Every structure is written in structure tokens, then in C-alpha cells.
Amino acid sequence: MKPSPIGYVRATSLAHALDLLAEGDGEEKVLAGGQSLVASLNLRLIESPNLIDINGIDDLHGIAEDGDVVRVGALTRHCDLMACDIIARHVPILSEAAPLIAHAAIRTRGTIGGSVANADPAAELPACVVALDATIVLASKTDGERRVMASDFFLGLFETARRDDELLVAIEFPKIKPGERQSIRELVRRSGDYALAGLAIAGPTDAPRLVFFGVGDAPVVAAGAMAVLADGGSVDEAALALEDDLDPADDINGSAGYKKHISRVLLKRALSGDRQSDAA
Ligand SMILES: Cc1cc2nc3c(=O)[nH]c(=O)nc-3n(C[C@H](O)[C@H](O)[C@H](O)COP(=O)(O)OP(=O)(O)OC[C@H]3O[C@@H](n4cnc5c(N)ncnc54)[C@H](O)[C@@H]3O)c2cc1C
Numbered sequence: 001m002k003p004s005p006i007g008y009v010r011a012t013s014l015a016h017a018l019d020l021l022a023e024g025d026g027e028e029k030v031l032a033g034g035q036s037l038v039a040s041l042n043l044r045l046i047e048s049p050n051l052i053d054i055n056g057i058d059d060l061h062g063i064a065e066d067g068d069v070v071r072v073g074a075l076t077r078h079c080d081l082m083a084c085d086i087i088a089r090h091v092p093i094l095s096e097a098a099p100l101i102a103h104a105a106i107r108t109r110g111t112i113g114g115s116v117a118n119a120d121p122a123a124e125l126p127a128c129v130v131a132l133d134a135t136i137v138l139a140s141k142t143d144g145e146r147r148v149m150a151s152d153f154f155l156g157l158f159e160t161a162r163r164d165d166e167l168l169v170a171i172e173f174p175k176i177k178p179g180e181r182q183s184i185r186e187l188v189r190r191s192g193d194y195a196l197a198g199l200a201i202a203g204p205t206d207a208p209r210l211v212f213f214g215v216g217d218a219p220v221v222a223a224g225a226m227a228v229l230a231d232g233g234s235v236d237e238a239a240l241a242l243e244d245d246l247d248p249a250d251d252i253n254g255s256a257g258y259k260k261h262i263s264r265v266l267l268k269r270a271l272s273g274d275r276q277s278d279a280a
Helices: 014-023 037-042 078-083 085-090 090-102 112-118 123-130 223-230 236-244 256-271
Strands: 007-010 030-031 049-055 063-066 069-073 133-142 144-149 154-156 167-174 180-187 196-202 209-213
Touching: 007 223, 014 049, 014 063, 014 133, 014 167, 014 256, 063 085, 069 085, 069 154, 069 236, 078 090, 090 123, 090 196, 112 123, 112 167, 123 167, 123 180, 123 196, 123 209, 180 256, 196 256, 236 256
Parallel strands: 007 049, 030 049
Antiparallel strands: 063 069, 069 167, 133 144, 133 167, 180 196, 196 209
8 A cells, every 4th residue: 555645844953853843733743764654654554644754863863871871862773772882781681672673674774762652562672661760751842851761651552651742862771780680582473573472671680670562552560570579489479470460462463361371481481590490
């Protein structure tokens, strides 16, 4: 299919983009890598939008250290995450997650800002930002910069706390500290597919944050399993707690029971090096 007629403006600066969003009539769509948006246009899931192309905005590029934080610009491509030493040293889960996203061609265009703003519940990076307790930096003409904790950002299926007049400009990640771990696991049918289920882990080795993806409308924090680990419980006891933590829907990828089973296996495999666990 071909898209319906599209309006298009290439923003020349951050201020220009924020002006366009503020003056818009609600039909504006930010164009970053286009790897999700263009497919939605071609399928006519979105009709006749006014595209605001942000690719020419220098302020949205770059990865920089700022004290205990690494600030990643919204236009950072997935391939940039894979190649960056700062990321490998201080936020290693992002180096591990980026190669799991789609295929090389998509990773050269797709951006971290686009992935997080899009809020696909099966995507890797939204789960990582929640596991890392990252801060989403939004900007608008009326309010300037606004910071939202990742745990408050994802509201539901493709739904976030970003207002229509706001641009996601960056994400701030706390640097990994001694005694902490970060890792990501997922199950896919074929390399490059969205995950049937996945797990992002970050935080103290004994009591990390556990955030699942592909098993709900948004990244799912497994609070019960986390509490079990924090109380010194075993990996098997934490896996049992997922029964109450997760409530996936039956869909074409499998039944709810199957997805819960995969999630338990992912948790056991991810933590089996740290604590005693039965074979999955
Ligand atoms: C075949 C295929 C397989 C894929 N597999 C995976 C996968 O396994 N895992 C995965 O995570 N993703 C996957 N993707 C999606 C890919 O990662 C996209 O890059 C990502 O979802 C969106 O990033 P983008 O920069 O292309 O955003 P766009 O497509 O340009 O935008 C996506 C949405 O976010 C909004 N947006 C973008 N940037 C901003 C911003 N800075 N501020 C506010 N709103 C913004 C847009 O308006 C749009 O609504 C796949 C895509 C394809 C085509």
C-alpha cells in the first residue's frame, strides 16, 4: 500500500521543531529513523500527518558523560549504541540490547528516541530504560525541558507520558556501579524478529530490577520476583513469583501460559550464574 498525502517540514533547529509542534493542529508526527513510522504510514494506520523531520537537529545527536550520568541524544542510532565505548563501559546493557533489534539496515536508521517514544511493548530499549531507572528528557516551547522517570513514562500500548507538543530530546542513564549487573535475554523465532518474551536486568547483583518485555502492554516490572530476591530467596522462588507479576495475553505468538513459561526460563537462565537454580 501507499501512504495517504503527507505534509513534510525539515526542522532546522530544536527551537524550530518545538515551534512546529506548538503551532500544530494535532496531526503532527515527528520523523526520526522512520523505521516504525513509515511502515505505519504505508499501512495507513496513520492518515495524512504533517511530518516534522528532526534528523537535521544537531542538539539531538551525541553520547556524553555528565558526572554519574550518561546522556544519550534522541537521534542516537541503534548502531551508534553498539559502537560506543562510553556505552560499553557505563551502560553495558545498551551495547547488548542494540544488536538484538531487527537487522543491520534498520539499526543504521532507527533511533533510541524513536524506539522509546514509540513504546512498542515488545521492544528492547523501553524495557532497558525502565530497568536502568533512566530519565526521559522532553522539551516543549511552553515549558522548556521536563524530566520524567522511565517508570512513569510508559502508560500502555504505544502510549507514553509525552504530550503532543513535546519532543523527546535525550535519555539520561545512571552509570553502572561496582557490585551491579546489567544483562538482557530474549526468545525470538528468527534472528531480528521482535521477541516472544524478553527480560532486562539491572541493579545490585543480589537484588536487581527485573523488567520483562513482550508480555504486557508496556514494560512489566516484576515486583514480586524482585522482592523475593531482595529477601534472599532463591531463583526458583523468584520464578514462581512471576505467576502473579505477569499477565500476558494470548496472541498469535502463543498462549499466556507459554509466555509465562518462557519468562520463567529466561529469569532462571539469566540469574543461574549468580544463585542456585533448577534447570529450566
Ligand atoms: C522489520 C523491522 C523489524 C524491527 N524489529 C525490531 C525489534 O526487534 N526490536 C525493536 O525494538 N524494534 C524493532 N523495529 C523498530 C525499530 O527499532 C525502530 O527503529 C524503532 O521502533 C523506532 O525508531 P525510529 O527512529 O525509526 O522512529 P520513527 O519510526 O521515526 O518514529 C517512531 C514513533 O516515535 C515518534 N518519535 C520518534 N522520535 C521522536 C522524538 N525524538 N520525540 C518524540 N517522538 C518521536 C514518531 O513520531 C513515531 O510515532 C523493527 C522495525 C522493522 C521495520
